[in-house]
Amino acid sequence: MRRYFGRKLIVYGLTFFIAATIDWLIPRFMPGDPVQSLVSRQGFGLSPEGSRALVDYYNRLFGLGHPVWEQYLNFWVSLLHGDLGRSVFLTGRPVTSVIMSALPYTLALLIPAILLSWWAGNSFGALAARRKWLDNVVLPIGYVLTATPYMWLAIILAWVFGFILNIFPIAGGYSFSLEPALTWTFIGSLLSHWFLPFVSLFLVMFGGWAIGMRNMIIYELDADYSRYLNALGAPSGLVRRYAFRNAVLPQVTGLALQLGVIVSGALVTEIVFSYPGIGKLLLASIQNEDFFLLQGIFLFVIGGVLIANFLVDIAYVLVDPRTRVGMSGGTA
Amino acid sequence: MTAPKPADATPAAAAPVDTRPGGAAMTGAAMAAPVFRASETVGRRREIMYFVLRSRKVLIAASILVVLIALAVVGPFLRPGDPNAFVGPLAAPPSADYWFGTTTFGQDIFAQFVAALGSTFVVGLAGGGLAAVIGVCVGFVAGYRGGVVDEVLSMITNVVLVIPTLALLLVATAYLQARGLLVEAAFIGLTSWPWAARAIRAQTFSLNSREFVDLARISGVASPRVIFGEIAPNMSSYLFLTFVLLFGGAILIAASLDFIGLGPTEGTSLGLMMYNAVAWSSLQLGLWWWFVPPGLAITAVVGALYVMNVGLDEIFNPRLRES
Amino acid sequence: MSLQVTDLRVYYRTLAGDVKALDGVTLAIADGEIMGLAGESGCGKSTLGNSLIRIEGRMKHVGGEVTLDGVQLPIDDQRDMDHFRFAEVSLIPQYAMSALNPTRKIGKMVGELLATRGVRLQDAREELERRLLLVGLTRDVLDRYPIELSGGMKQRMVMVVSTLLDPSLLIADEITSALDVSSQRAVAQTLVEFRDRGFVKSMIVITHDVSILYQISNTLAIMYAGKLAEKASTDVMMSRPRHPYTRLLISSLPEIGVRFEEHRLTGIPGTPPSLLDPPSGCRFRDRCPLAIAKCAEEEPPFVELEPGHSVACWMVS
Numbered sequence: 003m004r005r006y007f008g009r010k011l012i013v014y015g016l017t018f019f020i021a022a023t024i025d026w027l028i029p030r031f032m033p034g035d036p037v038q039s040l041v042s043r044q045g046f047g048l049s050p051e052g053s054r055a056l057v058d059y060y061n062r063l064f065g066l067g068h069p070v071w072e073q074y075l076n077f078w079v080s081l082l083h084g085d086l087g088r089s090v091f092l093t094g095r096p097v098t099s100v101i102m103s104a105l106p107y108t109l110a111l112l113i114p115a116i117l118l119s120w121w122a123g124n125s126f127g128a129l130a131a132r133r134k135w136l137d138n139v140v141l142p143i144g145y146v147l148t149a150t151p152y153m154w155l156a157i158i159l160a161w162v163f164g165f166i167l168n169i170f171p172i173a174g175g176y177s178f179s180l181e182p183a184l185t186w187t188f189i190g191s192l193l194s195h196w197f198l199p200f201v202s203l204f205l206v207m208f209g210g211w212a213i214g215m216r217n218m219i220i221y222e223l224d225a226d227y228s229r230y231l232n233a234l235g236a237p238s239g240l241v242r243r244y245a246f247r248n249a250v251l252p253q254v255t256g257l258a259l260q261l262g263v264i265v266s267g268a269l270v271t272e273i274v275f276s277y278p279g280i281g282k283l284l285l286a287s288i289q290n291e292d293f294f295l296l297q298g299i300f301l302f303v304i305g306g307v308l309i310a311n312f313l314v315d316i317a318y319v320l321v322d323p324r325t326r327v328g329m330s331g332g333t334a
Numbered sequence: 335m336t337a338p339k340p341a342d343a344t345p346a347a348a349a350p351v352d353t354r355p356g357g358a359a360m361t362g363a364a365m366a367a368p369v370f371r372a373s374e375t376v377g378r379r380r381e382i383m384y385f386v387l388r389s390r391k392v393l394i395a396a397s398i399l400v401v402l403i404a405l406a407v408v409g410p411f412l413r414p415g416d417p418n419a420f421v422g423p424l425a426a427p428p429s430a431d432y433w434f435g436t437t438t439f440g441q442d443i444f445a446q447f448v449a450a451l452g453s454t455f456v457v458g459l460a461g462g463g464l465a466a467v468i469g470v471c472v473g474f475v476a477g478y479r480g481g482v483v484d485e486v487l488s489m490i491t492n493v494v495l496v497i498p499t500l501a502l503l504l505v506a507t508a509y510l511q512a513r514g515l516l517v518e519a520a521f522i523g524l525t526s527w528p529w530a531a532r533a534i535r536a537q538t539f540s541l542n543s544r545e546f547v548d549l550a551r552i553s554g555v556a557s558p559r560v561i562f563g564e565i566a567p568n569m570s571s572y573l574f575l576t577f578v579l580l581f582g583g584a585i586l587i588a589a590s591l592d593f594i595g596l597g598p599t600e601g602t603s604l605g606l607m608m609y610n611a612v613a614w615s616s617l618q619l620g621l622w623w624w625f626v627p628p629g630l631a632i633t634a635v636v637g638a639l640y641v642m643n644v645g646l647d648e649i650f651n652p653r654l655r656e657s
Numbered sequence: 658m659s660l661q662v663t664d665l666r667v668y669y670r671t672l673a674g675d676v677k678a679l680d681g682v683t684l685a686i687a688d689g690e691i692m693g694l695a696g697e698s699g700c701g702k703s704t705l706g707n708s709l710i711r712i713e714g715r716m717k718h719v720g721g722e723v724t725l726d727g728v729q730l731p732i733d734d735q736r737d738m739d740h741f742r743f744a745e746v747s748l749i750p751q752y753a754m755s756a757l758n759p760t761r762k763i764g765k766m767v768g769e770l771l772a773t774r775g776v777r778l779q780d781a782r783e784e785l786e787r788r789l790l791l792v793g794l795t796r797d798v799l800d801r802y803p804i805e806l807s808g809g810m811k812q813r814m815v816m817v818v819s820t821l822l823d824p825s826l827l828i829a830d831e832i833t834s835a836l837d838v839s840s841q842r843a844v845a846q847t848l849v850e851f852r853d854r855g856f857v858k859s860m861i862v863i864t865h866d867v868s869i870l871y872q873i874s875n876t877l878a879i880m881y882a883g884k885l886a887e888k889a890s891t892d893v894m895m896s897r898p899r900h901p902y903t904r905l906l907i908s909s910l911p912e913i914g915v916r917f918e919e920h921r922l923t924g925i926p927g928t929p930p931s932l933l934d935p936p937s938g939c940r941f942r943d944r945c946p947l948a949i950a951k952c953a954e955e956e957p958p959f960v961e962l963e964p965g966h967s968v969a970c971w972m973v974s
Contacts, residue, residue: 013489013492013493013496014496016489016493017492017493017496017497020493020497021497021501021502024502024506145637145640145641145644146633146637148640149582149632149633149634149636149637149639149640150629150632150633150637151586151589151590151593151605151629151632151633151636152590153589153590153593153605153608153612153629154589154608154625154628154629154630154632154633155629157608157611157612157617157625157629158626158629160617161617161620161622161625164617165617165618165620166620172617172618225755226750226752226755226756227755227756227757227758227759229713229750229752229756230750230752230756230757230815231770232711232713233710233711233742233748233750234742234743234747234748234770234818234819235738235739235740235741235742235743235744235773236743236770236773237739237773240769240770240773244758244761247760248758248759248760251760259495259529261498262496262497262498262499262500262501263498263499265498265500265501266498266499266500266501266587266590267590269500269594270590270593270594273593273594273612274612274617284504284594285594285595288504288594288595288596289595296504299501299504300501300502300504303498303500303501304497304498304501307496307497307498307501308496311496322760323760323761323762323802324759324760324802324804327801327802327804327805
């Protein structure tokens with residue numbers, strides 16, 4: 003087990019290191035002078051002295067006066083202090099605090115959507131593998147859902163339920179007329195603004211899990227151990243139970259593999275609904291060319307995905323009994 | 335000896351995971367593809383064609399794709415000129431003159447649509463193709479050579495696998511002033527190959543240990559000939575299916591990128607259309623003709639690709655065929 | 658107990674038509690008898706063995722019946738047949754090494770399997786452990802996962818599991834094919850011991866390796882292209898084979914003490930006919946050195962030449 007986790011941690015550590023380094027490298031090695039292009043894009047109408055002052059400011063900010071290795075070291079030092087720089091367009095607020103205020107919204111969308119869709123999708127997929135009529139319904143729906151781009155489903159839901167039927171709001175995290183308070187009205191408003199983006203994420207992911215599980219169950223039902231149980235007259239309940247437990251395992255690993263995709267899906271969904279999470283922040287940072295914020299979000303997202311991957315790895319070890327055995331060295 | 339990793343041992347986990355949840359199992363059974371010798375390929379090709387023409391899934395999916403491709407090719411001739419030109423009434427619903435209506439600025443949505451379709455296909459093909467090439471090379475070499483080479487390549491694969499593509503592309507493309515279609519495709523190709531590499535590696539492993547490969551090696555057949563003459567033909571269907579999934583995945587990633595505003599700086603794309611639609615309040619104004627067609631097209635293309643993938647998988651793997 | 662198979666026909670449905678894998682087989686097995694069933698690949702022996710326990714997938718029961726201990730086996734009906742499976746008719750499959758659920762402790766799986774028969778694991782545990790020792794496994798194997806066992810160990814485990822309820826009939830399908838010679842011998846001897854100790858009443862041992870059968874079986878049945886060619890006691894079969902195919906098979910076996918210069922090993926030239934559209938008359942005629950015109954016109958019936966010795970050949974009967 004130590005070996006298994008050790009390997010995983012090495013990969014994750016390496017990944018973060020590489021990602022952070024890329025993050026640090028890119029502005030410095032893109033063609034042209036990033037500071038100059040920044041200033042020329044932002045500082046139109048400035049006098050030459052003004053531009054120079056801005057260039058100086060940015061050079062200091064980026065630490066470009068120092069030798070390269072020193073800049074790199076400083077980067078890591080500030081990173082470990084949780085200092086991701088300051089947001090340029092949000093009037094100098096520290097990037098970290100900007101991201102942290104948006105994070106709860108994103109997590110509130112992601113975590114329930116992932117867990118629920120995984121559970122519901124797998125259950126439906128398993129059921130569909132048993133009943134032909136359900137299979138004929140679930141399969142096409144599943145394929146359509148999983149082929150739908152996240153942002154488009156969000157748009158359609160917003161349009162149908164927000165604009166046409168006017169049941170749910172389609173902008174913001176809570177009603178603009180309310181102040182955050184621990185009242186039922188506020189909580190209700192939070193929930194009604196949360197609902198559509200959540201459903202949107204849920205549906206797309208659900209399709210994928212349902213199809214995957216259905217295929218896995220069919221595959222397991224055809225495996226040798228299933229055939230053996232059938233030959234020995236075991237009731238189909240037992241066979242299906244075994245098949246289900248074995249089919250779930252690759253679905254767990256599948257979750258880890260999908261995390262990157264799911265996160266980007268959440269981000270674009272938030273943009274559609276102007277939901278005040280990281281996605282909306284991201285769009286703002288791109289539109290305002292706030293590179294500190296952009297890079298801060300990048301590191302945050304990567305860090306988050308790595309942590310989530312690690313959690314899924316732990317979950318897998320718990321679910322698959324063979325990992326514990328193989329790791330502790332069984333007898334041959 | 336490394337402890338067994340059940341996650342890699344089960345075929346589905348190693349099989350192509352497309353960029354959507356559950357794709358893990360879509361071609362899981364492809365691992366068990368029957369093996370054919372080179373001399374049997376002619377009869378086999380005829381057999382495949384027979385089934386292809388009879389598979390409902392493949393036919394329906396293929397026709398959808400053909401229609402959309404035709405639209406992308408022919409469309410721009412139906413509406414010549416700059417698709418972003420301001421030509422018509424503002425925010426007009428579909429009519430005889432403007433089949434998909436106009437935008438808030440009076441641009442012909444149909445003209446934009448057919449141009450965007452084309453760039454979407456190009457990006458999917460180029461990005462998916464690049465990812466396929468990288469994935470196949472990495473996976474093949476890792477699976478064929480094994481040992482240290484495999485360890486190193488697998489480590490690289492895992493690292494690239496974990497990085498969320500979008501995050502990486504964010505930072506990279508944000509700094510590039512002018513971004514072309516091919517740049518976007520290149521970025522997508524360079525980041526979406528890991529799952530394909532893993533799947534190809536697993537398949538290569540399993541074929542590598544089969545007797546007919548050992549036979550070829552013992553007979554003194556040189557390595558390249560073993561690879562291309564014995565292993566590759568048996569994997570060709572698998573490779574094709576992998577490419578189909580990569581193609582679909584690339585289209586989806588590109589749509590997300592475009593939607594955030596990180597797509598090509600010139601030209602148009604389906605994701606960009608949706609970005610504009612949302613940015614210019616089409617949701618609040620109820621201009622459904624602006625945002626429905628682009629997303630519908632993507633769903634149709636990607637859905638058709640997935641269904642075709644399943645249909646072809648059934649053909650290549652008789653076990654999955656319904657009688 | 659006795660097994661009576663009467664004109665059993667089981668075909669495989671394919672897109673190109675029905676493959677007549679088992680086309681009219683009649684035989685009987687007595688109490689305590691180990692019958693070896695041999696033949697080339699595709700001769701129908703596995704189909705016969707599998708039909709007796711589970712007809713699944715593309716197989717379809719076209720005709721004939723099977724009677725075990727006087728009771729007709731409902732081989733078409735999965736649910737009715739479940740009563741007989743494991744308890745009366747059991748199987749050691751060809752894929753025995755992968756027949757155990759990889760994510761379940763072996764003991765737990767056995768317990769759950771027994772529970773479906775209303776037998777509690779703790780009641781059966783003593784006997785189970787005794788049998789494990791008999792095949793050379795220790796009882797802590799029950800706390801292991803299949804991945805921790807070697808291929809041979811897994812196969813022996815499956816042998817124990819399959820015979821746990823003392824079935825009347827045990828079908829052993831190619832269980833020695835994947836083993837080395839000394840393991841083959843050990844497994845073969847285990848089978849005999851199972852019969853001698855009364856764990857199973859009678860057995861059908863399916864293999865393409867006749868030499869194993871020589872060691873352990875009481876009777877031998879040789880199949881060819883979906884039909885029975887010859888059936889006799891092992892001694893008679895090895896010393897006085899009558900069917901041309903059997904004779905060619907036996908002579909293709911190496912003998913200890915015989916040198917190459919004296920007696921060359923011969924194979925049987927040619928290949929078995931397609932079962933999709935079998936030839937008329939005797940199916941062996943194309944490869945048979947004794948074939949005459951009649952062989953092409955009429956199919957030779959499977960007749961008893963002497964008590965316990967039946968052959969299907971015009972030249973012999």
